[in-house]
Amino acid sequence: MICESCRENLATVYVSEVLETKKKKVMRLCEGCARERGVDLPDSDQFSVKDFLAKAGEERREARSEPILCPDCGIGLEEFRRTGRLGCARDYAHFRAELLPLLDRIQGARTHTGQAPLRASVRLELEGLRASLETAVASEDYEQAAALRDSIEQLEEGRP
Numbered sequence: 001m002i003c004e005s006c007r008e009n010l011a012t013v014y015v016s017e018v019l020e021t022k023k024k025k026v027m028r029l030c031e032g033c034a035r036e037r038g039v040d041l042p043d044s045d046q047f048s049v050k051d052f053l054a055k056a057g058e059e060r061r062e063a064r065s066e067p068i069l070c071p072d073c074g075i076g077l078e079e080f081r082r083t084g085r086l087g088c089a090r091d092y093a094h095f096r097a098e099l100l101p102l103l104d105r106i107q108g109a110r111t112h113t114g115q116a117p118l119r120a121s122v123r124l125e126l127e128g129l130r131a132s133l134e135t136a137v138a139s140e141d142y143e144q145a146a147a148l149r150d151s152i153e154q155l156e157e158g159r160p
Contacts, residue, residue, distance in 0.1 A: 003029050012030060013039060014027070068095070072090045
């Protein structure tokens with residue numbers, strides 16, 4: 001996404017502001033424009049995801065005499081904390097108790113509830129309508145094909 005201020009650079013900083021009307025205003029800025037607006041950005045060597053993951057959950061860490069290892073890939077919980085990487089897809093199940101509090105702290109939730117951009121959802125809807133149109137024409141259901149054609153034209157023109 002392009003910076004909303006200079007409209008030249010890639011936006012890497014997202015600034016959220018809650019207005020008096022309780023609406024949330026989000027600005028997408030490049031680092032230079034963000035610094036010009038007084039946004040305090042950490043230096044690149046100040047923040048490390050690897051260090052964050054290594055330190056996260058320390059207060060919940062239990063003293064264990066044996067290291068926890070994944071029976072499938074052999075990665076240990078300590079290696080995950082050190083590198084910030086899991087070894088296989090089953091590690092999410094094996095280290096569930098340690099990962100859930102970490103996900104809560106990092107993301108604020110355990111599930112993704114985002115939404116697809118409008119263009120992507122329209123594109124997907126158009127692809128589905130076109131496939132249905134081909135099926136209707138192949139089965140010689142011309143009334144259905146005409147209705148689908150009209151729907152496709154409306155979407156392509158941006159009409160509801």
